[in-house]
Amino acid sequence: xxxxxxxxxxxxxxxxxxxxxENVFKAVQVQIKRKVIFEKQWLHLDxxxxxxxxxxxxxxxxxxxxxxxxxxxxxxxxxxxxxxxxRNIVDDGRSQKLTRDDIETLKEQGLxxxxxxxxxxxxxxxxxxxxxxxxxxxxxxxKKKYDNTITVLKPSTRILALMYHGxxxxxxxxxxxxxxxxxxxxxxVHAGSKIIVFDTCAGLVLGAVMERMGGYGSxxxxxxxxxxxxxxxxxxxxxxxxxxxxxEFPLCKVxxxxxxxxxxxxxxxxxxxxxxxxxxxxSKAPQDSVQKMGEEVExxxxxxxxxxxxxxxxxxxxxxxxxxxxxxxxxxxNKALEKKVKQEEKRKKHLEAAALLQGRxxxxxxxxxxxxxxxxxLSLLKFVAPSRPFVIYCQHKEPLIECHxxxxxxxxVIGLQLSETWxxxxxxxxxxxxxxxxxxxxxxYILSGITVAMDTATSSGxxxxxxxxxxxxxxxDTES
Numbered sequence: 001x002x003x004x005x006x007x008x009x010x011x012x013x014x015x016x017x018x019x020x021x022e023n024v025f026k027a028v029q030v031q032i033k034r035k036v037i038f039e040k041q042w043l044h045l046d047x048x049x050x051x052x053x054x055x056x057x058x059x060x061x062x063x064x065x066x067x068x069x070x071x072x073x074x075x076x077x078x079x080x081x082x083x084x085x086x087r088n089i090v091d092d093g094r095s096q097k098l099t100r101d102d103i104e105t106l107k108e109q110g111l112x113x114x115x116x117x118x119x120x121x122x123x124x125x126x127x128x129x130x131x132x133x134x135x136x137x138x139x140x141x142x143k144k145k146y147d148n149t150i151t152v153l154k155p156s157t158r159i160l161a162l163m164y165h166g167x168x169x170x171x172x173x174x175x176x177x178x179x180x181x182x183x184x185x186x187x188x189v190h191a192g193s194k195i196i197v198f199d200t201c202a203g204l205v206l207g208a209v210m211e212r213m214g215g216y217g218s219x220x221x222x223x224x225x226x227x228x229x230x231x232x233x234x235x236x237x238x239x240x241x242x243x244x245x246x247x248e249f250p251l252c253k254v255x256x257x258x259x260x261x262x263x264x265x266x267x268x269x270x271x272x273x274x275x276x277x278x279x280x281x282x283s284k285a286p287q288d289s290v291q292k293m294g295e296e297v298e299x300x301x302x303x304x305x306x307x308x309x310x311x312x313x314x315x316x317x318x319x320x321x322x323x324x325x326x327x328x329x330x331x332x333x334n335k336a337l338e339k340k341v342k343q344e345e346k347r348k349k350h351l352e353a354a355a356l357l358q359g360r361x362x363x364x365x366x367x368x369x370x371x372x373x374x375x376x377x378l379s380l381l382k383f384v385a386p387s388r389p390f391v392i393y394c395q396h397k398e399p400l401i402e403c404h405x406x407x408x409x410x411x412x413v414i415g416l417q418l419s420e421t422w423x424x425x426x427x428x429x430x431x432x433x434x435x436x437x438x439x440x441x442x443x444x445y446i447l448s449g450i451t452v453a454m455d456t457a458t459s460s461g462x463x464x465x466x467x468x469x470x471x472x473x474x475x476x477d478t479e480s
C-alpha cells in the first residue's frame with residue numbers, strides 16, 4: 001500500500017501537471033526533451049520526473065528546472081529597523097542605487113531571486129525609513145518580480161477551475177470554482193451513481209463529476225455537434241479505468257430515443273459490411289498485384305525475345321511506377337478501413353449510452369453551457385428517475401428564470417431554487433485584515449430542484465363517491 005501511495009504522489013513521464021507561479025497556472029503534459037512555454041519563458045520538464053507533487057523548482061540557465069537548496073533564512077530582511085510612518089519618503093526614483101544593467105549583471109553572475117531581492121534592499125536608501133508593513137509589501141513586490149520559482153502541482157477540480165477562470169474564463173462560461181462546488185453538492189454527485197452531464201465548458205464540469213465519482217458508477221455525456229469536447233477533462237490526467245465509466249451520446253438523437261424510433265442496427269449492418277468489403281479488397285489487392293506483375297513479366301519476356309534491341313531500362317522504370325500506384329491505393333484503403341473502424345467504435349459507444357438512458361433511472365442531471373437550458377432540461381429530465389436532484393448553470397439569470405417558469409408549468413419537480421454564489425477574498429494579517437480590493441464580479445447562476453413522479457391519471461369528469469361498506473350495510477338494515 002505504501003508503494004502505491006508513493007507512486008501516486010510521484011511525477012512520471014506522460015502525467016499531466018499544473019505549473020504555478022504566484023497566481024498564474026498552466027496545465028501541461030510531462031514529456032522528455034520537450035520544451036514548454038510558461039510566462040514567456042521556455043522550460044524543460046525532464047528534471048521533474050521522479051519528484052513529488054508540490055515541489056518547487058528554480059529556473060536555471062537554458063530553461064532547466066532545479067530543486068532549490070534549503071535556505072534557513074526565509075526572510076531576506078536582515079534588520080528589523082522600521083520607521084513610524086512614510087510621510088518623509090519621496091518616490092522620486094533616486095532611492096535605488098542599482099540600475100537595470102546592474103541587476104542584469106547580477107543575474108549573469110548566477111544570483112537567484114532571493115539574493116537579488118537582498119541586494120535591492122541593501123542598496124535602497126529609503127527601506128529602513130518605511131514602516132514595517134511597507135517593508136513587507138516592498139519585499140513581496142520584489143519577490144514577485146525577481147523570484148524565478150515554479151511549483152509543480154497535481155491537477156484537481158479547484159486548481160483547474162482557478163486556471164481556466166484566470167486565463168480563459170470565456171471557455172468555461174465564466175464558471176467560478178465556488179459555483180462548481182455548489183453544483184457538485186446540489187447534484188448529489190457521488191461514487192456509484194449514474195449522472196447525465198451536458199457540458200460546453202471545455203469539459204471542466206465533466207472532469208469535476210468524474211473526479212468526485214472516483215471511477216465508480218456511470219457518467220453519460222450529452223454533447224452537441226459531431227464530437228464531444230474534453231480538453232479540460234484530459235488535463236485531469238485520469239487513469240484508464242476512469243474512462244471506462246464514461247459514455248457519450250449526441251443530442252441530435254435524444255428525441256429519437258425518447259420516441260422509440262432510434263435504430264442503430266441498420267448503421268451496424270452498413271458499417272460491418274463496409275468493413276468486410278474493405279478487408280476483402282485488402283486481401284484481394286496483393287493477389288491481383290502478383291497476377292498483374294506475372295503477366296507483365298511474361299509480356300516483357302516475349303517482347304524481349306521478339307526484339308532484342310529493346311532497352312531494358314524501360315522495363316525497370318515501369319515497375320516502380322506501378323508499385324507507387326499500388327502503395328497509394330493501399331494507403332487509401334487503409335484510411336477507409338480506419339475510418340470505418342472508428343465509426344463502428346463510435347456506434348458501439350452510442351449503443352451503450354442508449355442502453356443506459358433507456359432505463360430512465362439516472363441518479364442526477366448536471367447542465368452547464370452556453371445554450372438555452374429550457375429545451376435541454378425538458379428533454380433530459382425524462383431520463384432521470386423520481387426523487388433525484390438536477391442542477392443547471394448559466395452565466396445569466398434570464399434564461400434560468402424562463403426555465404424555472406416552464407418547469408413549474410410542466411410539473412414533476414419540487415424544490416426549485418434559483419441562486420447566485422458570491423465570493424470575496426480577504427487578506428488576513430495582524431492588524432491588517434480586510435477584504436481584497438479586486439474581486440470577481442459574478443460567478444453565474446444556478447437553478448436546482450428535485451424530480452418527482454408525475455401523475456399520469458387524467459380526470460374524465462366528476463365521479464360519484466361511494467360510501468364505505470359498513471355504513472352501506474347499516475342503512476340497508478335500518479331500511480329493511
